[in-house]
Amino acid sequence: MIASKESLPSAAGAGDVDHPTRSPDAPQETFVLNLGPQHPAAHGVLRVLMTMDGEWVQRAEPIIGYIHRMHEKMGENRTWAKFLPNTSRIDYLSAMHYTHAFVGAVERGARIEVPERAEYARVITSELNRISSHLVWWGALLLDLGGFTPILYAFDDREKILDLLEGLCGARLTYCYYRFGGLYNDVDDAFLKGTRDFVRHLKPRLRMYRDLVTDNIILRKRLENIGPISADMCRKYGASGPVIRGSGVAYDVRRAEPYSVYPKLDFQIPTYPAGDSMARYLVRMDEMEQSLHIIDQALDLIPAGPYQAAKVPRVLKLPAGDYSFAVEAARGRFMVRVVSDNKEVPYRVKLRTPSFSNLSLFEEASRGMILPDALAMMGSLDLVIPDIDR
Amino acid sequence: MTTFLSLEPIRVLLYLVGICAFVGGNAAYLVLAERKGAGRIQRRPGPNEAGWAGVLQPLADGLKLLAKQVLVPPGSDSLLYRIAPLMVMAPPLMCLVTIPFGDTVVARNLDIGLLFVFAFGSINVMALMLGGWASRNKYSIMSSARVVSQNVAYEIPMLLVVITLLMMTGTMDLQEITAQQSGGFWNWNIIRGIWDFKAGHIGANLLMPVTFVIFFTCMLAETNRAPFDMAEAESELVAGAFTEYGGMGFGVFFMAEYANIVVGCSVATVLFFGGWQSPVGFLSGGLWGVGWFLLKAYALIFTVIWVRWTFPRTQFYNLLNLSWKILIPVSLFTLMLTGVLIKVPQWLHHLR
Numbered sequence: 001m002i003a004s005k006e007s008l009p010s011a012a013g014a015g016d017v018d019h020p021t022r023s024p025d026a027p028q029e030t031f032v033l034n035l036g037p038q039h040p041a042a043h044g045v046l047r048v049l050m051t052m053d054g055e056w057v058q059r060a061e062p063i064i065g066y067i068h069r070m071h072e073k074m075g076e077n078r079t080w081a082k083f084l085p086n087t088s089r090i091d092y093l094s095a096m097h098y099t100h101a102f103v104g105a106v107e108r109g110a111r112i113e114v115p116e117r118a119e120y121a122r123v124i125t126s127e128l129n130r131i132s133s134h135l136v137w138w139g140a141l142l143l144d145l146g147g148f149t150p151i152l153y154a155f156d157d158r159e160k161i162l163d164l165l166e167g168l169c170g171a172r173l174t175y176c177y178y179r180f181g182g183l184y185n186d187v188d189d190a191f192l193k194g195t196r197d198f199v200r201h202l203k204p205r206l207r208m209y210r211d212l213v214t215d216n217i218i219l220r221k222r223l224e225n226i227g228p229i230s231a232d233m234c235r236k237y238g239a240s241g242p243v244i245r246g247s248g249v250a251y252d253v254r255r256a257e258p259y260s261v262y263p264k265l266d267f268q269i270p271t272y273p274a275g276d277s278m279a280r281y282l283v284r285m286d287e288m289e290q291s292l293h294i295i296d297q298a299l300d301l302i303p304a305g306p307y308q309a310a311k312v313p314r315v316l317k318l319p320a321g322d323y324s325f326a327v328e329a330a331r332g333r334f335m336v337r338v339v340s341d342n343k344e345v346p347y348r349v350k351l352r353t354p355s356f357s358n359l360s361l362f363e364e365a366s367r368g369m370i371l372p373d374a375l376a377m378m379g380s381l382d383l384v385i386p387d388i389d390r
Numbered sequence: 391m392t393t394f395l396s397l398e399p400i401r402v403l404l405y406l407v408g409i410c411a412f413v414g415g416n417a418a419y420l421v422l423a424e425r426k427g428a429g430r431i432q433r434r435p436g437p438n439e440a441g442w443a444g445v446l447q448p449l450a451d452g453l454k455l456l457a458k459q460v461l462v463p464p465g466s467d468s469l470l471y472r473i474a475p476l477m478v479m480a481p482p483l484m485c486l487v488t489i490p491f492g493d494t495v496v497a498r499n500l501d502i503g504l505l506f507v508f509a510f511g512s513i514n515v516m517a518l519m520l521g522g523w524a525s526r527n528k529y530s531i532m533s534s535a536r537v538v539s540q541n542v543a544y545e546i547p548m549l550l551v552v553i554t555l556l557m558m559t560g561t562m563d564l565q566e567i568t569a570q571q572s573g574g575f576w577n578w579n580i581i582r583g584i585w586d587f588k589a590g591h592i593g594a595n596l597l598m599p600v601t602f603v604i605f606f607t608c609m610l611a612e613t614n615r616a617p618f619d620m621a622e623a624e625s626e627l628v629a630g631a632f633t634e635y636g637g638m639g640f641g642v643f644f645m646a647e648y649a650n651i652v653v654g655c656s657v658a659t660v661l662f663f664g665g666w667q668s669p670v671g672f673l674s675g676g677l678w679g680v681g682w683f684l685l686k687a688y689a690l691i692f693t694v695i696w697v698r699w700t701f702p703r704t705q706f707y708n709l710l711n712l713s714w715k716i717l718i719p720v721s722l723f724t725l726m727l728t729g730v731l732i733k734v735p736q737w738l739h740h741l742r
Contacts (some may be wrong), residue, residue: 031528033528033529039628040624040625040628041625041626052528054535055532055535055536055706142702143625144625145625145702145703146616146617146619146623146624146625146702146703147700147701147702147703148428148432148699149428149431149432149699149700152432152433152434153432153433156433216701216702218617218701218702218703218704218708219702221704221705221708222702222703222704222705222708370705370706370707371532371626371627372623372626372703372705372706373705375625375626376705
């Protein structure tokens with residue numbers, strides 16, 4: 001049943017009826033297909049150089065760098081605070097998590113205690129951001145599969161999250177809400193009430209999505225047994241997030257390297273052992289439910305108090321050293337590593353982005369698949385191109 | 391006046407103009423209907439700026455397409471590239487010649503109407519293949535290859551279904567097939583196949599609704615509509631066979647798609663839903679007939695639109711498997727069943 005392994009074009013086998021292989025008698029001719037940088041399935045400026053054997057992908061080499069913006073180098077020539085907005089531009093769909101990682105690394109270095117209220121607010125906004133990111137992925141994947149309608153429903157729900165977060169920090173996409181030692185702004189009652197309403201609103205919507213989309217036979221045929229990725233392959237390429245959890249490994253930074261107030265909250269790490277595209281799909285769908293569960297608890301537990309640590313100097317100088325902070329972003333493990341030489345400007349900022357690792361396994365995993373399956377699998381990896389190029 | 395209109399050359403000319411106008415206007419407004427329908431399904435208004443509720447949108451789109459240059463990509467086969475849009479548009483126009491819109495509204499009633507429709511309907515695939523082939527684009531060529539294998543696969547169950555119906559009706563004359571289904575919706579083929587109320591005995595094909603579903607599925611596949619739109623799989627093949635076409639070159643392909651849908655749904659209406667016959671038994675002559683026909687055909691067309699905006703696209707091999715492993719065996723079975731149900735009572739009659 002596993003298509004990508006057994007149907008290697010060179011292998012002369014009959015193949016599975018659902019995923020037939022090429023005939024061994026067919027002439028060994030290939031052609032090169034430049035998928036992207038402008039292609040509807042690339043979701044940005046990713047270019048995949050495909051060596052095709054008819055409809056079969058013989059080799060798919062991702063070529064990246066079309067929107068490289070030198071974020072890491074930018075980090076080396078501006079102050080700690082001035083680099084903060086950059087982090088939300090790396091993966092524009094999960095900006096909260098990215099700012100969280102950078103803020104966390106700096107707080108670790110400067111030994112700033114973050115007030116409890118701010119930590120809970122960070123968890124709530126982070127999880128809202130995770131849901132909005134997964135909703136975009138969901139709509140875009142269905143768009144890749146040729147279903148046009150779901151993305152509009154997803155954006156309808158996402159709009160509510162964007163409105164909530166806009167009320168907090170004024171930004172709708174590239175938030176810069178977290179600050180060293182706390183938040184830009186306190187979470188107000190309108191936000192807390194709005195979030196409660198949203199949680200109540202989304203739960204039945206997720207059920208509807210499951211009934212209408214997840215259980216659809218065409219969708220299942222498109223995703224089940226397509227693009228299986230083993231846990232070993234995930235480890236080999238450093239894949240994380242829903243990709244590795246879809247391969248049956250319960251690796252989640254929120255549990256593996258606990259940060260913020262996640263240890264105090266109860267949630268499950270959804271895993272599916274199959275490793276196919278459907279497993280990754282189901283992981284993300286379950287994660288949205290878990291995020292709602294986390295938000296529910298955090299809303300009950302959020303204490304009163306200050307939202308910003310006192311006495312954070314306006315111009316920070318981190319003690320010399322090497323600090324890192326990892327978060328579970330919507331696409332997987334995002335880590336910021338900063339090296340300070342006791343100056344106002346970082347010596348080095350290293351960004352470890354999940355999409356880069358998740359993309360790098362595409363070449364191996366897509367070998368021998370037919371084009372629509374390869375693109376469905378690429379959709380299930382949830383790539384954000386600026387996150388790869390950064 | 392009547393004699394003037396019934397003069398043969400005048401009549402032919404009028405029908406020619408009528409069919410062209412119908413196809414053109416219909417394609418333009420079906421696009422609007424599709425976009426409006428998609429809007430409804432997706433909780434948005436759809437085009438609503440040009441004219442009242444967007445009624446002038448097709449005009450704006452058409453003018454925009456007409457005003458654009460048809461670019462022939464360098465290195466392409468420019469003759470075939472230009473011929474393909476013509477070839478894709480001609481077959482549905484030809485098919486409409488023999489479709490009975492009403493008891494008198496038919497351009498030319500042919501004894502072999504059904505055969506005629508399917509013969510011309512099959513040319514469509516050639517045109518798409520030529521267009522894709524001549525474009526000299528890898529995506530287009532892949533799309534062409536898909537279109538051919540898809541159409542070959544779906545032609546078979548479709549024709550098996552049609553043969554089933556032919557055995558039941560005993561004629562290829564679309565007007566006569568319609569006439570057989572007079573007297574109310576219980577006499578339409580889709581029900582007559584199960585129980586023949588006129589003759590008062592069991593019908594010729596107990597699986598008639600299944601037969602209709604097979605026909606409808608094949609029609610979707612033949613017209614390259616979602617969820618079987620392999621020719622224009624925009625997230626895989628950019629725009630498939632039409633990738634290189636711009637302006638009215640693309641516009642004609644687009645119009646032909648809708649014309650094909652109209653032909654497919656019209657044939658389905660005639661074969662299964664009584665053509666221009668009224669569902670209640672009276673009010674079926676003249677303009678009433680045309681009204682009933684259009685009502686039924688457009689109900690089917692809206693189903694086609696509804697399906698497109700509801701389902702994701704199938705994968706290519708699933709599509710072929712569906713045809714070869716499910717549709718063809720089932721339609722063969724219904725064919726055999728029909729044969730048995732027609733022949734056995736005849737033998738019994740002879741024995742008596």
